[in-house]
Amino acid sequence: MFYYFNGRIVPAEEAKITVRDIAVLRGFGIFDFFRTSRGKPFLMDDYLARFVNSAKLMGLSFPHGEDELGEIVLETLRANKLPEAGIRLVLTGGDSPNAFLPAEPNFAILIEPLHWPDEDWLTNGVKLISYPYQREFSRIKTIHYIPAIMLQEKAKAAGAVDVLYHHNGEIREVTRSNFFLVKDGRISTPNDHILFGVTRKKAIELARMFWPVEERAVLFGEIAEADECFMTGTTKKITPVVAIDGKVIGNGKPGPVTNRLMKIFEEFEAGY
């Protein structure tokens, strides 16, 4: 595999940073992740805009505009000759003299084989557990995933595949996906203290052609009354959620709105 690293395309094993980088010492960095679809980056502009904005909000200097960054991504992809790939942009806080405050960032583009969810997730839906937590700086896609990682064993032990965050009685998001709920033909999704997913945005846009969609504060208690739930993400696309904390949603199977939106999304991607 070849990565882009601080201005050059290099073999992946040569993309190394000093342990003094505050990404390592202080968990200080941002990233973004997207994928190809039939060999071409899918919805890339939205991801690049979010990444450049994360850098700005984090106070990290980033030398490339979005257009230039897009060119670098394409060049890095070409060097790897993969039919499909995950593309991970990472910007670190850099080698800090006082091991605390940001310095000159390191920038890398990692190219990865794609890990799709199990086919079973899409046909039968997934189970989640819930956990009280919300992102601290939700407009920034920071590298802070300690809670997400620490909670995976708990999820697994409960027969669930991931964790739904909630805070003060309101639903937030799944650790790496956005969350939606369907009730009486209306679709609702949280609109605050979440990472605004690119797949979320596209799902809302597509869904609005067929159903009313509300971006609003969604109460955790609404899950008990929901007809359907689903989550959205870069590789998860539209994934049905059929149980949370062991409580079945609707009839425990992917519902008609979710199934139809999955098809609509596939059609959109096929025509992209």
Next chain:
Amino acid sequence: MFYYFNGRIVPAEEAKITVRDIAVLRGFGIFDFFRTSRGKPFLMDDYLARFVNSAKLMGLSFPHGEDELGEIVLETLRANKLPEAGIRLVLTGGDSPNAFLPAEPNFAILIEPLHWPDEDWLTNGVKLISYPYQREFSRIKTIHYIPAIMLQEKAKAAGAVDVLYHHNGEIREVTRSNFFLVKDGRISTPNDHILFGVTRKKAIELARMFWPVEERAVLFGEIAEADECFMTGTTKKITPVVAIDGKVIGNGKPGPVTNRLMKIFEEFEAGY
């Protein structure tokens, strides 16, 4: 400078990890930091015990027991021939195949020049601002310092040197220090959802020989009534706090209990 890195003492610039390490991709790692006093590690056993415990709670495999780790620290210190040094232990999540779940950790010991607080901090005390936040996994010294770093500019703009965290009306800690309050000759310090500092522990032990010390839930509102406040840390030792959010504590100068405890601590260190 020479670092210890995965089994060998190497020039600092050779201690490098791949950008695929989940410390870089997911902010997943632990650390600890202590210092020498007259060339010898100060209170090392407590720091090593905390580090080994952090690794365990984080689910990271760590090959050394505390005694062996102590020997490695001494060997790394000797290689650097510094009169005084900061010693930073770092354990990362490793190069993860799926860029998410922990793998084989990288372990480094960094030796650093010591940055002491300004002399003025000790003679005149410091100002803090406050911010609603608490650590997620407080028993683990994770590398997650994004909030601490992001808040430094806000503190600076307010003429303060650091930030006091509080949550649901209770005081927690300063970003890299523990917090104490003195009222009517009694010393109080929070005892939950904080990182349990080694200097905090020693300060409590020394203070108890002269004053009553309570480890308890301390309300944020108690600051308004406090006679004195101070914070404790590895390089800050006992540092007086004289104002929070622009509100002066007591008469705005380091108080008699704080000043005496500072001397007691210096005497303890001199005799260590």
